[in-house]
Amino acid sequence: GAGVSQSPSNKVTEKGKDVELRCDPISGHTALYWYRQSLGQGLEFLIYFQGNSAPDKSGLPSDRFSAERTGGSVSTLTIQRTQQEDSAVYLCASSLNSGPYYEQYFGPGTRLTVT
Amino acid sequence: AQRVTQPEKLLSVFKGAPVELKCNYSYSGSPELFWYVQYSRQRLQLLLRHISRESIKGFTADLNKGETSFHLKKPFAQEEDSAMYYCALKIGARQLTFGSGTQLTVLP
Numbered sequence: 039g040a041g042v043s044q045s046p047s048n049k050v051t052e053k054g055k056d057v058e059l060r061c062d063p064i065s066g067h068t069a070l071y072w073y074r075q076s077l078g079q080g081l082e083f084l085i086y087f088q089g090n091s092a093p094d095k096s097g098l099p100s101d102r103f104s105a106e107r108t109g110g111s112v113s114t115l116t117i118q119r120t121q122q123e124d125s126a127v128y129l130c131a132s133s134l135n136s137g138p139y140y141e142q143y144f145g146p147g148t149r150l151t152v153t
Numbered sequence: 154a155q156r157v158t159q160p161e162k163l164l165s166v167f168k169g170a171p172v173e174l175k176c177n178y179s180y181s182g183s184p185e186l187f188w189y190v191q192y193s194r195q196r197l198q199l200l201l202r203h204i205s206r207e208s209i210k211g212f213t214a215d216l217n218k219g220e221t222s223f224h225l226k227k228p229f230a231q232e233e234d235s236a237m238y239y240c241a242l243k244i245g246a247r248q249l250t251f252g253s254g255t256q257l258t259v260l261p
Contacts, residue, residue, distance in 0.1 A: 081197075
């Protein structure tokens with residue numbers, strides 16, 4: 039079956055503009071995660087959705103970042119008033135459930151460049 | 154807070170040589186440990202997890218709670234092993250906490 043998909047694959051935006059990044063998880067997966075991969079910084083957790091529970095937003099770096107998950111499926115990560123330090127690859131992952139025994143499947147990422 | 158440390162950003166070995174990618178973690182409880190791999194132009198994927206005690210593509214990793222380490226080892230490296238490797242831990246239902254990664258290059 040299809041894996042996790044993300045769109046767009048690349049996004050170039052001007053500083054100060056808002057951007058929306060989309061993630062389509064694997065069908066039936068209840069858990070969805072957003073991570074950020076910055077050059078030399080490794081992978082940084084941003085936000086996590088599990089079913090109908092309130093999302094864990096503890097990794098969001100500022101209030102310019104927000105995310106929603108509609109109908110327990112597709113998720114959108116929104117960055118308002120983008121800054122150059124937001125430039126990174128944004129990865130989405132989904133898993134069947136959230137426990138440690140469930141593998142997270144990653145999407146190909148969206149490369150965001152803020153000029 | 155939990156933390157994962159991968160001390161080597163870059164590691165080069167010759168084909169056929171043993172390879173060890175180091176990973177240390179800080180967490181007082183019993184986390185679940187994983188190794189993820191990202192080959193060139195491919196997406197991040199799970200390589201192995203300590204709870205499975207498995208060997209994948211010749212790689213093994215043993216959890217040493219005394220040393221809080223989860224080093225990844227392979228006795229004979231192959232050129233196709235060249236990739237970025239991330240060690241990660243998970244506590245219960247929470248998100249993965251990743252190390253900063255080690256870029257492995259296997260030279261011919």
